[in-house]
Each structure stands twice: as C-alpha cells, then as structure tokens.
Amino acid sequence: MDIIISNSVKDPIYQQIIKQIKNHVLTGELSEGDSLPSIRQLAKDLQVSVITTKRAYEELESDGFIVSIVGKGSFIASQNQELLKERRLKIIEEKLIEIIEESKLVHLSKEELMEMILILYGDDLK
Template sequence: MEIIVSNKSNRPLYEQIAIQIKTAIMNGELKEGDAIPSVRSLAKSLHISVLTVQKAYATLQDDGFIETTAGKGCYVSVQSQDFYLEEQQKKIEDFFLKAVEIAHINDISFEKLVDLLALLYKEDE
C-alpha cells in the first residue's frame, strides 16, 4: 500500500492519510487483521511529523477501521468490513429515499419503481 500526501491539498495531511487507508480497506486492498505501517515508519517514509500520522491513526481507530495493540502495532479491525457495509447501506438508503420522493411527486407506482430497480440491478450482471 502506497500513501501519497500533498501540501497543496485543501485537506490536512492526517485526513489525506486516513482517507487513503480507509479506501484501501474498503476496496479490499487491506483486509481484516492486516498490519499497517507503524506510526514512526510511515512518518519517516512520508517525511512528516509522527504526531500527524498519530492523529490519522487515532481518527481511523475512532471510526473503527483499525485497532492498535501496544508493542505489536496497528492492524485492520475485524469489524471494519461490517462498518464499511453499514456505511454503504446508508448511502443506498439515501439514494432510495430520493428515488421514492421523485416517484411520489410523479405518481410512479411502487410496482414500477421495483421493476425499474430490478431491471437496473440485473443489467449489471
């Protein structure tokens, strides 16, 4: 896993790190139980402060993506996949709410809405 940070980004460095690690976990590049670089080694490789990496890791731990074991390092949390799936379901719910609202406004029946969803879902298979 390669992490790239930029001083020209609008996001703070710690957020850039946290987002890249979250993305690697969400897309399966990092799996539950996988070790992630130590705070010191990542700070050294990125030429940034240990405190910045520590803040990124604290954010990831607070969000449930990683676990830290004293003396052993940081690992992808076993629960991170469940957390990720829950997050994705919430995004889908938001889209469904918008679709239902549009259907109601335009008098589109529930059956037509379900048929459309089924058609779109099966189209990708």
C-alpha cells in the same frame, strides 16, 4: 499500501492519511488483521511529523478501522460488512451529488446525464 500526500489538496495531511487508509479497507486492498506501518515508520516514509501520523492512527482507531496493540503495532480491525456497504453507499451519494451539481452548471438535462451514466456503466440504452 501506498499513501500519497498532496500539498495541493485542502485537506490536512492527517486527514489525507485517514481517507486513503479507509479507502484501502473499503476497496478490500487491506483486510482484517493486515498490519500497518508503525507510526514512526509511516511518518518517515511520508516525510511528515510523527504527531501527524499518530493523530491519523488515533482517529482510525476511534472510527473502528484499526486496532493498536502495545508492543505489536496497528492492524486492520474486523469490519462489519453491512457497515462497510453503508459507508461505500455514502461515498457514492456524495460523488453523485457533486456530479449532479456539475451537470446543472453546464445545463445538462437529467435525461442526458442518465444516458451518460448508462453508457459509462456499459448497459444498452433500452
């Protein structure tokens, strides 16, 4: 599992960690029962404060993405597949909103945008 911290992103470091771990779960890279590095190990690997990684793990646990077992570590929690699908759909909707806003800025018509989507999706225009 790779986590990359960027200083050029406006999100706080703990949120960057959360987003990336959630993304690994949503894409199937991490699945139920997979272990995560210890809070201290992740802090060392990322060269960030232990408080930062602790906060990220606490939020991931409260969101139901991980479970922590004292003395054993943190693990990816069982995920409801319908809930995962809903989360993925929400991410797609957010990205589509951003694309639509960008399209309007350059005066791209709905038809042109749809044509672009169909081409990129790999379907014929028919």
